Amino acid sequence: MTTRSQQEEDKQIVPTNTFHNLSDDKKRRIFDAALQEFSVRTFSQASINHIVKSAGIPKGSFYQYFDGKEDLYLYVRDVASREAIDVLKRVREIDPQADVFDVIIRTTEDFLEQGEARQEYIEATMLAQLDNSDFIMKQRGSSTQTFIELVERDKKRGLIKPEVDSEIVVRMLSSFSLNEYFKNSRDKQRYLDRLRAAIQIIKAGVAVTIVD
Numbered sequence: 001m002t003t004r005s006q007q008e009e010d011k012q013i014v015p016t017n018t019f020h021n022l023s024d025d026k027k028r029r030i031f032d033a034a035l036q037e038f039s040v041r042t043f044s045q046a047s048i049n050h051i052v053k054s055a056g057i058p059k060g061s062f063y064q065y066f067d068g069k070e071d072l073y074l075y076v077r078d079v080a081s082r083e084a085i086d087v088l089k090r091v092r093e094i095d096p097q098a099d100v101f102d103v104i105i106r107t108t109e110d111f112l113e114q115g116e117a118r119q120e121y122i123e124a125t126m127l128a129q130l131d132n133s134d135f136i137m138k139q140r141g142s143s144t145q146t147f148i149e150l151v152e153r154d155k156k157r158g159l160i161k162p163e164v165d166s167e168i169v170v171r172m173l174s175s176f177s178l179n180e181y182f183k184n185s186r187d188k189q190r191y192l193d194r195l196r197a198a199i200q201i202i203k204a205g206v207a208v209t210i211v212d
Contacts, residue, residue: 015065015066015071015072015075016064016065016066016067018064018065019064019065019066022065026057029055029056029057030051030055030057030065031075031076031079032054032055033050033051033052033054033055034051034055034072034073034075034076035076035080035120035121035124036054036120037050037051037054038073038076038120038124038127038128039119039120039121039123039124039127040123040127041127042127042128042130042131042136043069043073043127043128043131043133043135043136044131044133044136046069046073048062048069048072051072070135073135076124077139080121080124080125090110094106099150099154099157099159099160100147100150100151100153100154100160101199101202101203103147103150104147104173104195104199105192105195105196105199108177108192108195109192112188112191112192122181122185126178126181126182128140129174129178144167144170144171144174147170148166148167148170151164151166151169151170152166169202172202173195173198173199173202176195176198177195180194180195180198
């Protein structure tokens with residue numbers, strides 16, 4: 001369920017010109033080292049010392065490329081999330097009429113397939129949900145906006161009750177998805193089945209209507 005709002009999609013996260021002048025190999029080493037660090041530690045726990053050591057660059061050089069850890073994180077997130085944006089676009093192009101719940105399932109399926117090639121993307125995304133720093137909490141807010149907008153769209157289409165709180169629906173599914181991933185990450189089919197079941201419960205509701 002990780003993507004960016006349209007506003008973020010249009011925004012280019014730009015490191016310094018010095019970074020862009022590096023060789024592609026060196027830029028890739030820095031990206032890979034940062035992604036690896038963010039996939040095993042939360043943003044708050046992540047260490048620039050670990051990253052520069054893994055990338056094989058002096059620590060002083062790091063600050064010629066990025067203003068700090070926040071800018072590096074945004075750069076890594078921007079590169080990685082472009083793939084998630086591409087997935088979401090493909091899903092919506094295949095079936096423009098799909099409701100938000102179908103979109104969530106289909107994008108999750110594609111995201112897991114991508115993760116088989118690069119597991120660090122998924123791990124970094126999940127760890128971001130465990131970090132309560134102000135910086136990461138702000139990033140989490142923007143990452144759910146696309147799905148909140150889809151819920152609002154489905155309200156107008158008459159598919160979801162107008163009184164439903166769109167943000168709560170998305171956050172419920174996001175929290176459930178996170179919890180299930182950590183429990184069943186090695187069994188992706190079980191993870192998807194559990195997510196589908198949760199979606200069906202939310203769609204149907206659980207309270208029995210008693211008629212007098």
